[in-house]
Amino acid sequence: MATRRQFVVALGGTVAAxxxxxxxxxxxxxxxxxxxxxxxxxxxxxxxxxxxAKRLTPLERDAVERNLACPCPCTLDVFTCRTxxxxxxSPRLHADVVQLADGGYSADEIMAAFEQxxxxxxxxxxxxxxxxxxxxxxxxxxxGGGAFAAGALIRRWGRRAAxxxxxxxxxxxxxxxxxxxxxxxxxxxxx
Amino acid sequence: xxxxxELSLWVxxxxxxxxxxxxxxxxxxxxxxxxxSGERSMYASVAFVALSSIGLWTALITSxxxxxxxxxxxxxxxPTVYKFxxxxxxxxxxxxxxxxxxxxxxxxxxxxxxxxxRELMPYVxxxxxxxLVFFLGTTAxxxxxxxxxxxxxxxxxxxxxxxxxxxxxxxxPNLYLGYVATSVPFAFAIAALVTRxxxxxxxxxxxxxxxxxxxxxxxxxxxxxxWAYVELGWGGYWAWDPVENxxxxxxxxxxxxxxxxxxxxxxxMLRKWNVTLVVATFLLSILGTFITRSGVIESVxxxxxxxxxxxFAAFLVTAIAVTGFLVATRLRDLEARAELxxxxxxxxAFLYNNVVLVGIAFSVLWGTLFPIISEAVRGSKIxxxxxxxxxxxxxxxLLLLALTGVGPLIAWRRASVANLKRQFAVPVAGGLFLxxxxxxxxxxxxxxxxxxxxxxxxFTTIGxxxxxxxxxxxxMHDEPVPVAFVRLIARNRRRYGGYIVxxxxxxxxxxxxxxxxxKEYDLSLTPGASFSAVDPYNRTWTFTSQGVSRYExxxxxxxxxxxxxxxxxxxxxxxxxxKRQHVDxxxxxxxxxxxxxxxxxxxxxxVYLVLHGVSGDDRETAEIRITFNPLVxxxxxxxxxxxxxxxxVMWPQATRGGARRRAxxxxxxxxQPSERRPAEAPEPPVEAGV
Numbered sequence: 001m002a003t004r005r006q007f008v009v010a011l012g013g014t015v016a017a018x019x020x021x022x023x024x025x026x027x028x029x030x031x032x033x034x035x036x037x038x039x040x041x042x043x044x045x046x047x048x049x050x051x052x053a054k055r056l057t058p059l060e061r062d063a064v065e066r067n068l069a070c071p072c073p074c075t076l077d078v079f080t081c082r083t084x085x086x087x088x089x090s091p092r093l094h095a096d097v098v099q100l101a102d103g104g105y106s107a108d109e110i111m112a113a114f115e116q117x118x119x120x121x122x123x124x125x126x127x128x129x130x131x132x133x134x135x136x137x138x139x140x141x142x143x144g145g146g147a148f149a150a151g152a153l154i155r156r157w158g159r160r161a162a163x164x165x166x167x168x169x170x171x172x173x174x175x176x177x178x179x180x181x182x183x184x185x186x187x188x189x190x191x
Numbered sequence: 192x193x194x195x196x197e198l199s200l201w202v203x204x205x206x207x208x209x210x211x212x213x214x215x216x217x218x219x220x221x222x223x224x225x226x227x228s229g230e231r232s233m234y235a236s237v238a239f240v241a242l243s244s245i246g247l248w249t250a251l252i253t254s255x256x257x258x259x260x261x262x263x264x265x266x267x268x269x270p271t272v273y274k275f276x277x278x279x280x281x282x283x284x285x286x287x288x289x290x291x292x293x294x295x296x297x298x299x300x301x302x303x304x305x306x307x308x309r310e311l312m313p314y315v316x317x318x319x320x321x322x323l324v325f326f327l328g329t330t331a332x333x334x335x336x337x338x339x340x341x342x343x344x345x346x347x348x349x350x351x352x353x354x355x356x357x358x359x360x361x362x363x364p365n366l367y368l369g370y371v372a373t374s375v376p377f378a379f380a381i382a383a384l385v386t387r388x389x390x391x392x393x394x395x396x397x398x399x400x401x402x403x404x405x406x407x408x409x410x411x412x413x414x415x416x417x418w419a420y421v422e423l424g425w426g427g428y429w430a431w432d433p434v435e436n437x438x439x440x441x442x443x444x445x446x447x448x449x450x451x452x453x454x455x456x457x458x459x460m461l462r463k464w465n466v467t468l469v470v471a472t473f474l475l476s477i478l479g480t481f482i483t484r485s486g487v488i489e490s491v492x493x494x495x496x497x498x499x500x501x502x503f504a505a506f507l508v509t510a511i512a513v514t515g516f517l518v519a520t521r522l523r524d525l526e527a528r529a530e531l532x533x534x535x536x537x538x539x540a541f542l543y544n545n546v547v548l549v550g551i552a553f554s555v556l557w558g559t560l561f562p563i564i565s566e567a568v569r570g571s572k573i574x575x576x577x578x579x580x581x582x583x584x585x586x587x588x589l590l591l592l593a594l595t596g597v598g599p600l601i602a603w604r605r606a607s608v609a610n611l612k613r614q615f616a617v618p619v620a621g622g623l624f625l626x627x628x629x630x631x632x633x634x635x636x637x638x639x640x641x642x643x644x645x646x647x648x649x650f651t652t653i654g655x656x657x658x659x660x661x662x663x664x665x666x667m668h669d670e671p672v673p674v675a676f677v678r679l680i681a682r683n684r685r686r687y688g689g690y691i692v693x694x695x696x697x698x699x700x701x702x703x704x705x706x707x708x709x710k711e712y713d714l715s716l717t718p719g720a721s722f723s724a725v726d727p728y729n730r731t732w733t734f735t736s737q738g739v740s741r742y743e744x745x746x747x748x749x750x751x752x753x754x755x756x757x758x759x760x761x762x763x764x765x766x767x768x769x770k771r772q773h774v775d776x777x778x779x780x781x782x783x784x785x786x787x788x789x790x791x792x793x794x795x796x797x798v799y800l801v802l803h804g805v806s807g808d809d810r811e812t813a814e815i816r817i818t819f820n821p822l823v824x825x826x827x828x829x830x831x832x833x834x835x836x837x838x839x840v841m842w843p844q845a846t847r848g849g850a851r852r853r854a855x856x857x858x859x860x861x862x863q864p865s866e867r868r869p870a871e872a873p874e875p876p877v878e879a880g881v
Binding site: 058062067069075076077080081082083084085119120121122123124125126130131132135136138139140142143146147150151153154155157158160161162176177180 | 423542569577816
């Protein structure tokens with residue numbers, strides 16, 4: 001069994017590793033080769049594929065934009081933000097999507113290009129992989145766990161109630177509070 | 192008046208501090224003079240907070256730009272109504288507004304409990320005064336609306352154009368009324384915990400306040416959705432923005448409490464859980480305020496990052512620690528007096544309803560905070576947007592909808608198989624009939640089909656309950672149907688008001704499901720050009736541009752496009768959308784351009800027009816988006832119905848002869864006051880519904 005000292009050392013080491021990883025990741029948040037403009041906009045450009053025919057329909061292109069988060073504080077996707085918000089980002093991101101779509105890139109390739117430039121933050125929802133699974137599963141786990149706990153509690157209470165009924169010789173037409181008061185009154189009469 | 196207002200703020204802070212101190216001391220030492228002094232100083236705080244608020248309103252209306260707040264949120268040419276509503280348009284004013292509501296609620300609580308709950312009141316007053324001290328202190332020291340500028344500008348910056356909407360005159364006050372009302376049940380919970388008087392007494396006192404909070408939050412959230420829809424121009428009403436989520440959290444836990452309180456009232460159970468819900472609802476309203484004001488999470492609603500955030504964080508931590516300690520040291524006092532007997536009982540259905548409501552609250556909070564957690568663990572930022580919230584919350588929401596229908600159909604304590612068959616037969620048939628009919632008509636969206644099937648089930652459940660109730664009255668009193676219907680509700684407001692709330696929920700879910708069929712079109716139209724589009728009902732519309740026009744209004748330059756909308760069977764109608772550039776009194780642009788959407792409304796769908804710009808050499812080509820939004824109006828109707836149901840539930844019911852006789856779920860509990868012993872006062876009987 002680990003001593004308290006070993007536990008403290010291990011805990012410290014874990015915290016240090018997480019902190020170091022966080023610091024490293026923050027330093028490397030910007031994709032290699034990406035040129036960020038003053039306001040945080042990163043152009044996402046690729047050379048058109050030779051003799052590329054347009055692969056994406058306008059609806060498919062819109063679907064791509066719906067999965068890209070606008071970097072402005074609107075918390076909306078690029079498709080929604082660009083028509084409604086006074087936003088300096090979404091029209092430029094839209095232009096980049098159009099350019100890539102016209103250049104023959106598929107939806108997945110466009111998403112990957114944006115993710116490479118901005119990081120995972122550009123996606124409207126995190127990938128279902130690694131630590132992100134915690135985010136996706138936790139709500140269902142919480143409700144499932146809560147329902148299981150409630151069920152177990154009700155079963156336990158039900159068993160106790162059944163035992164009480166079994167020891168009660170006559171059916172009693174009284175509420176629990178009335179029974180509790182009766183019990184208290186009997187106790188107080190005890191010598 | 193402004194000097195008086197500023198001075199009043201500081202005096203109110205002193206009065207509230209005195210009130211908190213002597214109220215707790217009076218309660219602890221059983222000194223009625225100190226308790227009375229605490230209450231009087233609370234009334235004085237109300238007067239001084241009111242004076243301070245009047246001072247700020249005076250400065251706003253008279254455009255006193257020597258105040259930083261007035262110069263930052265108004266301009267000389269701002270319409271008066273928006274000068275008035277600018278009070279809550281910025282950080283400092285909204286903090287004072289919070290203080291105003293809290294002090295008024297505190298005074299109402301004291302007045303309502305002049306002769307009731309006297310053992311609890313010193314601690315109730317003390318807790319409310321402590322919360323008021325926090326808000327007044329934060330306002331005075333960190334977000335003072337009376338802070339002066341070094342120089343007086345000729346004009347102010349003006350109010351954000353998106354806040355210049357009638358919705359903003361009502362949406363924030365309603366939300367604040369809801370948030371702040373959670374303070375009163377919290378104060379009673381603290382008082383009950385401190386005094387260990389954890390019987391039915393404190394619950395009776397907090398139930399109505401919990402309903403007040405729930406009602407205002409419902410109205411505030413619905414108005415917020417309406418404002419987002421008509422003003423922001425993105426074609427939707429709920430974006431899972433962190434601040435929207437923050438308003439939903441206390442609503443969810445408050446709704447859970449309003450259901451679980453019935454189990455405690457009826458069976459003396461779930462006492463720990465109810466205290467936890469009351470405390471959690473208050474803390475979540477504070478957390479929501481912290482999220483809005485700290486800048487810790489990005490949101491379109493967020494106020495600029497300010498030191499207020501750290502004040503809120505400290506308050507939150509202290510409140511959690513204090514209530515955690517109180518609950519932990521009173522666990523034995525919170526033991527249940529009875530136990531659930533069966534999985535198939537109304538109590539169990541309510542318990543599962545609570546699990547789902549709190550589960551949804553957890554998932555919303557989790558999704559809101561997960562970007563921070565992820566960044567702390569992995570070091571990389573992520574976005575948690577609508578795809579996450581919809582994936583997680585749609586199934587949970589549907590489960591909740593199903594439970595809304597199940598609860599009223601099951602008997603209290605234990606339901607027999609015969610009872611279940613009798614109760615469920617018609618509602619299940621109703622739900623299946625609607626689902627099958629919609630499938631036969633071509634509906635193929637899975638979630639929408641499940642949603643409408645469940646909506647049919649719950650609607651039939653509610654209808655069945657009303658039909659049974661009305662028939663019973665007709666048999667017993669020989670009343671005509673309308674009279675029996677009205678009296679059924681009037682004589683049993685909690686039960687049938689609750690069903691009306693449930694009906695509002697059904698309407699809301701039906702409207703939400705309509706979003707699955709939304710259709711959008713992006714287009715460029717030169718003057719006279721037409722575009723044909725097919726709506727979700729497969730009807731073809733033709734939109735013809737009437738051209739782009741430019742003109743000036745009071746405080747803005749407007750670029751507008753007008754479209755003529757036509758479809759078979761409907762007279763041609765004009766829809767206009769505007770792009771507005773707001774200007775100050777010198778004609779200088781203020782803020783980024785904003786959008787004013789054009790909406791052609793109907794019960795079936797809205798045709799939603801947004802002008803997002805003009806292009807072409809002559810700037811006459813309108814770049815627009817047309818959206819067909821099915822069933823949107825039913826969202827507002829659903830909210831109105833829920834609020835109406837809440838009002839019915841809240842409305843005081845006269846009792847005859849002191850004894851409250853209420854038949855419930857197959858058995859009757861009657862308590863005569865003479866039977867009650869103070870230390871063992873039984874939980875009063877209650878009814879179903881909210």
